[in-house]
Amino acid sequence: MNLLRKSLLRYATFFLFIFLIGNGVFALRIVRYPYLQNTTEDSLIIVWITDQNGDSLVEFGLTPELGQEANDPTSTTRHAVQLSGLATDTTYYYRVKTNGQILSEIESFKTANGADNPYFTMTIFGDSGEGTSAQHAVAAQIAAIQPNLILHTGDVIYPNGADFFYNARYFDIYRDTIKAVPVFPCLGNHDYLTSRGGPYLRNFYLPDNAVVPEHKGRYYSFNYGGAHFTVLDTELVPGGVGNADQRAWFEADLVAAQDALWKFVYFHRPPFSSGRHGSSISIRNVVAPLAEKYNVDYVFSGHDHTYERTTPILDSAPSSKGVLYLVTGGGGASLYDVGRSDWTAFSGKFYHTSKVTVENLILTLESVDSTGEIQDSFVWRKGVLVSSISNQTGEPRPDAQVRVLIGARQRAQRATDGDGIALFYVAEGEYALEASAPGCQTQIIEGVRIQAELLTEVPVSLSCP
Known part of the structure; x- marks a missing residue:
């Protein structure tokens, strides 16, 4: 009799377990809420962790209605989905799913600004x-x-x-x-x-x-x-x-x-x-x-x-x-x-x-x-220095090197571009500018004054025998 009871109890426990799973009592749970990684101008990675293995899906879009999907079918507890082809400096909405189960509210993020939006x-x-x-x-x-x-x-x-x-x-x-x-x-x-x-x-x-x-x-x-x-x-x-x-x-x-x-x-x-x-x-x-x-x-x-x-x-x-x-x-x-x-x-x-x-x-x-409370504050302002390097006949020197100096100390160095121009962003103050090119005499211009938030143009004509 005891053996029969044990067998019945074992079967009852098994079927109860199957019933509970089927009714979602042991449903997959999120144990680490979504977080953003490696945001760029056109992509980012969304990561979350679940307590059971499953696939990874992100619904996303330009409105809370979403409308787009990115997924990884690999079965895992650590989910990482990359969204690519996004617009720069743009707000998107998203939520995450695993095994068809919604695991987050609809959240939002913004892609990175480009260089033209500093x-x-x-x-x-x-x-x-x-x-x-x-x-x-x-x-x-x-x-x-x-x-x-x-x-x-x-x-x-x-x-x-x-x-x-x-x-x-x-x-x-x-x-x-x-x-x-x-x-x-x-x-x-x-x-x-x-x-x-x-x-x-x-x-x-x-x-x-x-x-x-x-x-x-x-x-x-x-x-x-x-x-x-x-x-x-x-x-x-x-x-x-x-x-x-x-x-x-x-x-x-x-x-x-x-x-x-x-x-x-x-x-x-x-x-x-x-x-x-x-x-x-x-x-x-x-x-x-x-x-x-x-x-x-x-x-x-x-x-x-x-x-x-x-x-x-x-x-x-x-x-x-x-x-x-x-x-x-x-x-x-x-x-x-x-x-x-x-x-x-x-x-x-x-x-x-x-x-x-x-x-x-x-x-x-x-x-x-x-x-x-703000315990300390500080403001740092830059100016723009543009140097155009040419030889004595006015031809640009795209092979020139330009250095910005503080006294004898180098602060920055740049090669000129195809038009013989070198561009620097430097703090307000007084600098020396050194320009050189193969076969030319090095020229140093003292007392170049850079003003914050302004552009300073310094044309340099090299003597190139």
Whole structure:
């Protein structure tokens, strides 16, 4: 009798299980809400995670009625669908499905601005992933800013970058922002502690333009609204930013970006800092000379849990015209004390995100603390310098090289185009201009005055015997 009861109970349990599945009681669930990755002018990736395997489908369109689809039939719990052929600087609506089941509300995103529309807002922060009340407060300020894109300066997940913590200490906290705004992060030292950043590389779908295959996603670059962004890996083994492959890629990337209106570089460990960790001299020795040579505007970092903005720096010293550096490591982890150095313009110990607004030739930086107060602000204005290089008979020299100098220091270098013209975007101030071409005498023009937001034309006639 007991055996019969056990058999009946076993069959009843089995049929109940089948009934529950058929009626959706054990339906597939979303365990990570959609987030945007690698937004460009005409494409982006939408990512979500489910608790069961299934296909991946995104419905999208120019209105909430949607009307278009992109899908991947592969059965998986980690879903990543690329939308391509999109219009630049355009708002789209979307929702995600797996196995025919709608898993999100209708959300929206905007594609990246092109170079002809250099107007955007970004937020920059780092050292965030402890799940603290401070992290939640900073996240609320980021959401209130409504940026076009977000940069993260590393240490996304404490204590060790483990996948286990990603939902609670990142995705859940920023969910309502990252469903509409792309985040472009870099690796921090804590992110490296699990499989040398393996969970980070699985969770973020980043540009894969690093030349060495095993370095893809560790350092990369992208464009947005006329600006060029270069992201480095300070933790790369061996050598960090001094790794031969990464350094060569870094310089080649800056060379290719010389036409960008703004050039930003960011990574985790700071080359200039008055905080607990202080300046990384090895990183400074690699980054600063290249940043100066190729006219980088701003270098962002974290690692020190502080806020510190420098004056322009040239040759490791304060200057009226040089590269600006920012430590913005107050994203949520416990704060550090911070002092001042001779190149410090402002420093403070407070939770924050850095808001940067680009409006053509004007950049405005505001440090927004966890209560929404602005603790520091700064405006950087550029002018346009156009030099037309010809020989003494008036023929253009497309083979000329032009350098912009501050004293004897090179600030920027450019080859002329087919019409013998070189174009520079530089800060307001006085410069010298050096022009040279094969078979011609080098000419230096002193006292070239650049005014903010204005165009200055400097014709140069070379003597070419």
